Amino acid sequence: MSSQNPLQQSGNNLDPWYSSYAARTAGLAASEVRALFAVASRPEVVSLAGGMPAVSALPQELVIDSMNRVMREQGSVALQYGSGQGVPKLREQILDVMAMEGIKASADDVVITTGSQHALELVSKLFLDPGDVVLAEGPSYVTAIVIFRSFQAETHHVAMDEHGMIPESLRENIARLKADGRRIKFLYTIPSFQNPAGVTLTWERRVEILQIARENDILVLEDNPYGLLHFDAPPPPALRSVEEEGVIYLGTFSKTLAPGFRVGWALAPHAIREKLILANEAAVLSPSSFSQLVVSEYLDTIDWRAQVDRFRGVYRERKEAMIGALTEYLPNLSWTDPQGGFYVWLTLPPHLNSKQMLPRAVKELVAYTPGTAFFADGSGGNNIRLSFCYPTPDAIRLGIRRLQNVINGEIDLLETFAATGPLHTVRDRSYSAPPPNLD
Amino acid sequence: MSEDTTPRTVVVLAGGISHERDVSLRSGRRVADALAQRGHQVMVRDPDATLLEFLDESRPDVVWPALHGASGEDGALRSLLDMLGIAYVGSQGKSSRLAWQKPTAKVLVERAGLSTPRWVTLPRDTFRELGATQVLARVLDSLGSDLVVKPAMGGSALGVSVIESGDDLPRAVVDAYTYGEVALIEHRVRGVEVSVGIIDLGDGAFALPVVEIEPRSGVYSYEARYNAGETSFYTPARLSDDVAARAQTVALETYNILGLRHISRIDLIIDEAGVPWFLEANVLPGLTETSMVPQAILAAGFSLGSVYEKLSEVAIAESN
Numbered sequence: 001m002s003s004q005n006p007l008q009q010s011g012n013n014l015d016p017w018y019s020s021y022a023a024r025t026a027g028l029a030a031s032e033v034r035a036l037f038a039v040a041s042r043p044e045v046v047s048l049a050g051g052m053p054a055v056s057a058l059p060q061e062l063v064i065d066s067m068n069r070v071m072r073e074q075g076s077v078a079l080q081y082g083s084g085q086g087v088p089k090l091r092e093q094i095l096d097v098m099a100m101e102g103i104k105a106s107a108d109d110v111v112i113t114t115g116s117q118h119a120l121e122l123v124s125k126l127f128l129d130p131g132d133v134v135l136a137e138g139p140s141y142v143t144a145i146v147i148f149r150s151f152q153a154e155t156h157h158v159a160m161d162e163h164g165m166i167p168e169s170l171r172e173n174i175a176r177l178k179a180d181g182r183r184i185k186f187l188y189t190i191p192s193f194q195n196p197a198g199v200t201l202t203w204e205r206r207v208e209i210l211q212i213a214r215e216n217d218i219l220v221l222e223d224n225p226y227g228l229l230h231f232d233a234p235p236p237p238a239l240r241s242v243e244e245e246g247v248i249y250l251g252t253f254s255k256t257l258a259p260g261f262r263v264g265w266a267l268a269p270h271a272i273r274e275k276l277i278l279a280n281e282a283a284v285l286s287p288s289s290f291s292q293l294v295v296s297e298y299l300d301t302i303d304w305r306a307q308v309d310r311f312r313g314v315y316r317e318r319k320e321a322m323i324g325a326l327t328e329y330l331p332n333l334s335w336t337d338p339q340g341g342f343y344v345w346l347t348l349p350p351h352l353n354s355k356q357m358l359p360r361a362v363k364e365l366v367a368y369t370p371g372t373a374f375f376a377d378g379s380g381g382n383n384i385r386l387s388f389c390y391p392t393p394d395a396i397r398l399g400i401r402r403l404q405n406v407i408n409g410e411i412d413l414l415e416t417f418a419a420t421g422p423l424h425t426v427r428d429r430s431y432s433a434p435p436p437n438l439d
Numbered sequence: 440m441s442e443d444t445t446p447r448t449v450v451v452l453a454g455g456i457s458h459e460r461d462v463s464l465r466s467g468r469r470v471a472d473a474l475a476q477r478g479h480q481v482m483v484r485d486p487d488a489t490l491l492e493f494l495d496e497s498r499p500d501v502v503w504p505a506l507h508g509a510s511g512e513d514g515a516l517r518s519l520l521d522m523l524g525i526a527y528v529g530s531q532g533k534s535s536r537l538a539w540q541k542p543t544a545k546v547l548v549e550r551a552g553l554s555t556p557r558w559v560t561l562p563r564d565t566f567r568e569l570g571a572t573q574v575l576a577r578v579l580d581s582l583g584s585d586l587v588v589k590p591a592m593g594g595s596a597l598g599v600s601v602i603e604s605g606d607d608l609p610r611a612v613v614d615a616y617t618y619g620e621v622a623l624i625e626h627r628v629r630g631v632e633v634s635v636g637i638i639d640l641g642d643g644a645f646a647l648p649v650v651e652i653e654p655r656s657g658v659y660s661y662e663a664r665y666n667a668g669e670t671s672f673y674t675p676a677r678l679s680d681d682v683a684a685r686a687q688t689v690a691l692e693t694y695n696i697l698g699l700r701h702i703s704r705i706d707l708i709i710d711e712a713g714v715p716w717f718l719e720a721n722v723l724p725g726l727t728e729t730s731m732v733p734q735a736i737l738a739a740g741f742s743l744g745s746v747y748e749k750l751s752e753v754a755i756a757e758s759n
Contacts (some may be wrong), residue, residue, distance in 0.1 A: 010671070011651075011653060011671030011672055011673045012671065012672050012673075012674070012734070013667065013668045013669070013670060013671045013672070014667040014668065014670075014672070014728070014729050015667035015668035018667070018668035029662060029666045029669075030461075030661075030662065030665045030666050031661070031662055032597060032660075032661040032662065034461075035458070035459075035460075035461040035462070035595075035597075035661065035665075036458060038460040038461035038464065039456055039457075039458070039460045042454075042456050042460070042485075043487075044456055045456070356613070356614065356617060357617065358617075359458060359597070359598065359617040359618050360617045360618075362458060363458070363618075365456070410617075413563065413613060413616055413617075414613065416563070416566050416567050416571055417566065417571045417609045417612070417613055418571075419570065419571055419572045420571050420572050420575060420609040421606075421609070423609055423610040423613060
C-alpha cells in the first residue's frame, strides 16, 4: 500500500500560496468557535455575543434627510476622493463631540479614519515592531489583541477590578517587562464602560495611570467608543483631557450615530498626527467623503445630543433587563453592573469553561462570547461577555433563561465526571480570528 | 447544461440551525453556483417556518438539501419532502437516519462482515447511573487508551477528540457531550485516512477515486478541514491498485448496506495490512471548496456542474 504515483508525492493542499503568506498572518484561520457563531445570525437564536449598536433606535428619516442634502448641495465633493486627514468641517465638529468629555484640542490634530478600528490599526502600524509589548487591561477588546498580534507584538494584561485598571498592577508589569529587557510601545486602554468588562476607570486612577505612563515614557492609546453612552452620571473626563503629549485618543461615530458610516478618528500629538495622515493615505487614500459629509450634515442639522440621549435610554433599559434576568435566573453567579456602554462581564463557577460550553449554548439557541477571546494568553475561561446592546429586553430575558439551562447542564455534566479527577484540555477550540460583530 | 437537458427550477437548502451551519452555507453556495452556470434557475433558501409552504406552493423541479448536521442529515427534512412529493437529491429519510447515527451504521456494517473499529456507545445518563470512574475504567480496559471520542451524531469533526492517554478520556467525553447526549468511543486504528465518494448518475452507484487525507497537524479536525493549506489531499490515494479497489468496494458495499442514494461519502482507515476499516458514512458529504467529494469528482474527469445536474435529473426521474 505504499506510494505508487510519483506525481502524487506532494499532494494538493488546495492553497498554492500556503508557504507565501507573511508570518504575521499566522492564526488568521477558520475555527470551530468561529463556525459556531454562524448560528447566531438565525432569528431563533438570542445572540448576546455581538456588539452591534441598536441602529433601529435611530430614526432613518434623519439620516435620509442628511444624505439628500449632501447629494443635492455637495454631490460632486461627496463622490470624489478627499483629504487623507479628513473633511475640515467634520474635524471641527469632532472637537465639539470630544469637548463633552473634557477634551480641548485643535482640528489640525484630528485624523479621520474608516472607523476607529482603522485608527487602531494605523497606530499599531506606526509603532509596533515584532517582539514589542503592548500593555492592555485584562480582559481587553478582542480585535485590538488580534491587531497587535498581527504586527507580531505581544499583549500583556494589567489586572482590573470594579474601578478599572489597577495602577499597582501596571507598575508591576512595567517593572517586570523592563527587567526582562522588553520594549513597551504603548498602553492600550478603554477607560469608560470597558469592552468587555463594562467597568469604568475612576478619576483618581486615571490621574495615577497617566503619571505612571509619564514616568516610564509609555505612550497611552485611549480608546473611547462608549464614553457618551452613560446611563446616569457621565464617566470621569477622558485621559486626553489631562495629558496632551502622551495620549493618542480614538473616537467613533459608530455608537453615537451608526457603524455603517465607518467614520472614526484619532486625536494625536502633532508629530504622530503627521505620520498618521501619511499612513492613512497609504492605506485608503482618503476616508469616505460621502460618509464624512453625511455625518457632518447630520451633526450640523440634527439635534444629535438628543439622539444620543435616546440611545442612552434604549441601552439603559436593555442593561436593566439583563441585570434583572441575571438576578432572577443566575443568582449564584457574579457579574459587573455597567453604568454605560454595551457589556456585562459574567463570572462562572471556576470549574466551568465558557469556551468548552459554547456548543451547548448554540444548541440551546443562545450565543455569547467566551471570556478567553479577551485575553492574549487564553485565560478567562470562566468568564462570559454578555452584550445587551442589540437584543430587545424580552429577548435578553429569554437569552439569560436559556443560558441558565446551559450552565446548569454543564454543571451537571461536570459533576458527573468530577470523580475522574481534573479534566485536561485535549482539544483547543482556538480563537485564531475573532468571531464576527465583536466590536 | 447539455443539449438534451431541460432547464430546471432548483431549490438549494443551506444554512439551518445546526452546529454545521457555516459549512452548509458554503456547500450550498457551491452547488447553486455550479447548477446556475449550467443554465438552471437556482434559489438558495435557509430553512425556516415558511419553507414547507413555500415548497408546496412553488413546486420546484428538485430540491438539493445541502444541510449538514441535524435536520439535514438525520432524515427528518427528507421524510417531509417525501410527504410533499417533491424530488430531492440524496438519501431518503430512513436511510439517512441509519447513517446519521454513527453507532447504528457501525452495527449494520459490522453485521455485513465489514471491518469497523471496536467501539462502545455511551449515553450521558450511563455515567450518571453507573459512575464515571467505573465506566471509563472498563472502557480503557477494553478498548485501550488509543481512542477516538466523538458525538454519536454530527459531522465536520465537531466535538471529536483523538487521545493517546487515559487521563484525557474524561475531558474528551465531556467535549463530545457538549454537542449531544450520546458519545461514541472508538479504538483508534492507525493507518491511512481516506474517503470514498459514491455517486449514482443514473446507471447505478459507483465509487469515485479514493482521496487520501494528510492533515498537517496529524488530526483531521474542523480547522484542518476548512482552512485551505492545512491538509494535503492525494487523489487518487497513494495506495496500491488492489488496496484502492478494496477501499472502493467496501465503500460501495457500505452505501448499499445503509440503503443510501445518489451521493454519499464513506470514511475509512486503511491499516498496515491494507484492510479498510469503516468509520462513518455521510449522506450529505461536504461540497465546499476544501471538501473531498468535489475533488474526487474532478479527479474522475467530470465537472461539478455536470455531476450535480445529472444527480438532479436522477432525483427527478425517480420521483416520477
